[in-house]
Amino acid sequence: MKKILIVEDEPDIQEMLCAYLRNAGYAACAAGDGVTALTLFEAQSFDLVLLDIMLPKIDGFGVCELIRKKSQIPILMVTALDSEEQQLRGFGLDIDDYITKPFSMPVLLEKIRVILRRSSGPTEDSRLHYRDLTIDPDTREALLNGRPLELTAKEFQLLYTFLSAPGRVFTREMLLSKLWGYDFYGDERVVDSHIKNLRHKLKNHYIETVRGVGYRVPKKAP
Numbered sequence: 001m002k003k004i005l006i007v008e009d010e011p012d013i014q015e016m017l018c019a020y021l022r023n024a025g026y027a028a029c030a031a032g033d034g035v036t037a038l039t040l041f042e043a044q045s046f047d048l049v050l051l052d053i054m055l056p057k058i059d060g061f062g063v064c065e066l067i068r069k070k071s072q073i074p075i076l077m078v079t080a081l082d083s084e085e086q087q088l089r090g091f092g093l094d095i096d097d098y099i100t101k102p103f104s105m106p107v108l109l110e111k112i113r114v115i116l117r118r119s120s121g122p123t124e125d126s127r128l129h130y131r132d133l134t135i136d137p138d139t140r141e142a143l144l145n146g147r148p149l150e151l152t153a154k155e156f157q158l159l160y161t162f163l164s165a166p167g168r169v170f171t172r173e174m175l176l177s178k179l180w181g182y183d184f185y186g187d188e189r190v191v192d193s194h195i196k197n198l199r200h201k202l203k204n205h206y207i208e209t210v211r212g213v214g215y216r217v218p219k220k221a222p
Helices: 011-023 034-043 060-068 084-092 105-119 153-164 172-180 189-201
Strands: 003-007 027-031 048-052 075-079 097-100 128-130 133-136 141-144 208-210 214-216
Touching (some): 003 034, 011 105, 011 172, 034 048, 034 060, 048 060, 048 105, 060 075, 060 084, 075 084, 075 105, 097 105, 105 172, 128 153, 153 172, 153 189, 172 189, 172 214
Parallel strands (some): 003 027, 003 048, 048 075
Antiparallel strands (some): 133 141, 208 214
């Protein structure tokens, strides 16, 4: 399990980020200021730092500079100011990427996934195989009986979520949180609509409805 250090001084955002990343399968640890962040970084091992710029005691740039003197750990910098000057300053400190507030949780998760994959170097095949389905998270390709499926981004994410945990039941609330983010306040029926479209493309196979609970793919292929 990859471990992420979240450096964010706003308690509500800090709590939301921790909950979302843990729900996505990461271990998360949080700091509310630059000094605490550096203390945690020295005491524990992390795989990525999600680093806000506007921090008390030591700002994000200062934290980044001190970390870079000791480590090349991936750093994703968070800023409320979408300015070219700040971005260039961050890249000058060798950060890996920026994300600007307010941001989409799924976009944040995707940036983290890409950065971690890139930093870990070559890995074994990450494709998922289920019966006559193959799905590749790196190329965003899905194949049914060897033929490409034309899926939207959300349909791909839904299918990947189900195939990553066969047998697990996902409620509508879980899927909304995981794919649309904690900042999404839409109707839960948006999940049903996407499931319906995905089922049509899969020719009504694979995805089961668990009445009164949610959706899943069977743990064992029949």
